[in-house]
Amino acid sequence: MPETTEQIILNKAKEVFMQKGFAGARMQEIADAAGINKAMLHYYYRSKEQLFKVIVEEIVQGLIPRLGDALAGEGSVVEKLEKVIRLYISIISETPFVPMFLLHELSQNRTAFITTMKSRAARFPNFPAFFLQVMNEQAEGKIKPIQPIHLILNVMGMVIFPFIARPLVINLVEIPAEQFDAMMKDRADVVVEFMKNALKP
Amino acid sequence: MPETTEQIILNKAKEVFMQKGFAGARMQEIADAAGINKAMLHYYYRSKEQLFKVIVEEIVQGLIPRLGDALAGEGSVVEKLEKVIRLYISIISETPFVPMFLLHELSQNRTAFITTMKSRAARFPNFPAFFLQVMNEQAEGKIKPIQPIHLILNVMGMVIFPFIARPLVINLVEIPAEQFDAMMKDRADVVVEFMKNALKP
DNA sequence: ATTTGCACTAACCATTTGGTTAAACCATTC
DNA sequence: GAATGGTTTAACCAAATGGTTAGTGCAAAT
Numbered sequence: 001m002p003e004t005t006e007q008i009i010l011n012k013a014k015e016v017f018m019q020k021g022f023a024g025a026r027m028q029e030i031a032d033a034a035g036i037n038k039a040m041l042h043y044y045y046r047s048k049e050q051l052f053k054v055i056v057e058e059i060v061q062g063l064i065p066r067l068g069d070a071l072a073g074e075g076s077v078v079e080k081l082e083k084v085i086r087l088y089i090s091i092i093s094e095t096p097f098v099p100m101f102l103l104h105e106l107s108q109n110r111t112a113f114i115t116t117m118k119s120r121a122a123r124f125p126n127f128p129a130f131f132l133q134v135m136n137e138q139a140e141g142k143i144k145p146i147q148p149i150h151l152i153l154n155v156m157g158m159v160i161f162p163f164i165a166r167p168l169v170i171n172l173v174e175i176p177a178e179q180f181d182a183m184m185k186d187r188a189d190v191v192v193e194f195m196k197n198a199l200k201p
Numbered sequence: 202m203p204e205t206t207e208q209i210i211l212n213k214a215k216e217v218f219m220q221k222g223f224a225g226a227r228m229q230e231i232a233d234a235a236g237i238n239k240a241m242l243h244y245y246y247r248s249k250e251q252l253f254k255v256i257v258e259e260i261v262q263g264l265i266p267r268l269g270d271a272l273a274g275e276g277s278v279v280e281k282l283e284k285v286i287r288l289y290i291s292i293i294s295e296t297p298f299v300p301m302f303l304l305h306e307l308s309q310n311r312t313a314f315i316t317t318m319k320s321r322a323a324r325f326p327n328f329p330a331f332f333l334q335v336m337n338e339q340a341e342g343k344i345k346p347i348q349p350i351h352l353i354l355n356v357m358g359m360v361i362f363p364f365i366a367r368p369l370v371i372n373l374v375e376i377p378a379e380q381f382d383a384m385m386k387d388r389a390d391v392v393v394e395f396m397k398n399a400l401k402p
Numbered sequence: 403a404t405t406t407g408c409a410c411t412a413a414c415c416a417t418t419t420g421g422t423t424a425a426a427c428c429a430t431t432c
Numbered sequence: 433g434a435a436t437g438g439t440t441t442a443a444c445c446a447a448a449t450g451g452t453t454a455g456t457g458c459a460a461a462t
Contacts, residue, residue: 019309023222046421048419103365106368107365150388150391150392153362154359162358167307169354171319190348191351197400198396206409229450238411247451249449408457412453414451415451419446424442424444426441
């Protein structure tokens with residue numbers, strides 16, 4: 001069964017929005033990519049803003065809950081962080097434009113965008129509980145002392161940065177794309193080990 | 202002595218471009234911010250593209266050489282990385298939009314932009330030499346084994362990520378801006394220690 | 403005093419861009 | 433087979449946007 005026009009539009013729009021951002025995306029380009037008339041975009045999704053919103057909701061929907069799951073379950077801090085690292089690197093590997101897209105749009109402070117994200121991210125990972133666990137394990141001497149927020153910034157930074165810095169590494173450090181991508185296969189293992197070493201008391 | 206109009210334009214354009222990106226920036230907005238007629242922008246800088254180019258050149262100029270210096274001098278791997286961490290966190294703290302701006306524009310693959318960056322970043326930090334040093338110290342057992350490229354991705358990720366994720370943390374994790382910024386004051390110390398622990402053999 | 407040349411503005415222009423409309427197409431229903 | 437209703441298109445529209453132009457103001461040079 002072939003995709004419905006509505007679906008085709010959504011998929012193509014996702015590609016264009018993710019690579020160009022809201023400001024850089026053109027309705028005409030989306031229509032061309034979808035192989036349909038520009039009027040169809042408005043027929044199904046009313047406006048650029050609206051289409052954008054639907055896409056953001058979809059993306060966030062598929063991203064936040066899984067992070068929540070990884071942090072909420074059983075396991076030590078190190079075990080949970082390992083889960084988060086492996087999970088996110090594997091997700092992002094399949095949709096490498098997502099991080100830059102979300103972070104860039106977030107940095108624009110478009111209230112509509114932030115509202116949309118908030119509504120979809122309501123059940124945002126249970127950070128407070130995780131922060132407590134970090135402090136407890138530190139008190140017990142199981143891991144080196146570090147403020148929880150810094151810890152997750154460190155981990156998320158190591159996980160996400162390579163994906164958004166890929167063009168920088170490839171174009172300016174001039175490492176060939178294939179070599180870079182090959183290297184990224186080991187990335188999860190490397191980050192997990194780095195994190196474990198850094199936390200070992 | 203008051204700033205020249207040319208300078209005012211450049212400064213205001215820098216603000217607008219850095220916060221909105223090339224696609225999101227409007228010539229009219231720059232003109233308004235500079236308190237002058239839109240025609241002046243073209244009088245001094247010919248076109249949006251041209252103005253953009255000048256700004257990128259300025260930004261890159263003030264960024265790359267200093268990284269080169271930090272990596273080129275004397276000192277062990279850990280000492281050099283500590284220098285890089287402290288240097289970049291202090292630079293970015295004063296111009297927090299720069300990383301997102303550069304990374305986002307880079308991700309757009311606008312050839313003009315990449316060419317401009319390349320020409321200004323020609324003397325890019327002497328990475329090969331640093332990579333060698335890393336491998337030597339590993340062979341001597343001075344630091345834990347890790348592929349050099351992963352090591353710098355880890356460090357740069359920890360340094361840069363917090364700045365580009367600031368809106369995410371503030372808006373979605375709902376940590377107040379002041380609290381976040383206060384925390385960032387310790388950031389360099391935290392990252393340095395994390396890195397040292399992770400590399401300690 | 404007149405000319406010269408740079409700085410500057412108001413008004414304008416052409417193109418792009420998001421969005422609309424009226425009509426055509428086409429399968430299903432009556 | 434005519435009517436119905438959702439889908440699609442070509443053509444169009446108004447606003448926004450990057451860029452231009454003709455001319456004004458004004459200080460320094462002649």
